[in-house]
Amino acid sequence: MAKLLVANRSEIAIRVFRAATELGLSTVAIYTVEDRFATHRFKADEAYELDSQKGPVGAYLDPEG
Numbered sequence: 001m002a003k004l005l006v007a008n009r010s011e012i013a014i015r016v017f018r019a020a021t022e023l024g025l026s027t028v029a030i031y032t033v034e035d036r037f038a039t040h041r042f043k044a045d046e047a048y049e050l051d052s053q054k055g056p057v058g059a060y061l062d063p064e065g
Helices: 010-022 039-043 055-061
Strands: 003-006 026-031 046-049
Touching (some): 003 010, 010 039
Parallel strands (some): 026 046
16 A cells, blocks of 8 residues: 655645545654644554654754654
């Protein structure tokens, strides 16, 4: 089964998860500690917390993780 990583958050991510599920894809969310209670984290099939040492924005923008 194919997986789709959605490197976005909030309503945009939720819409992508919904479309991916309709296409039969498994979804993966990434989130920072600040987003740990955000809806997009719970709508994905899998969710992984990013290292937040660089702050909430820097964590999403750091390609090295």
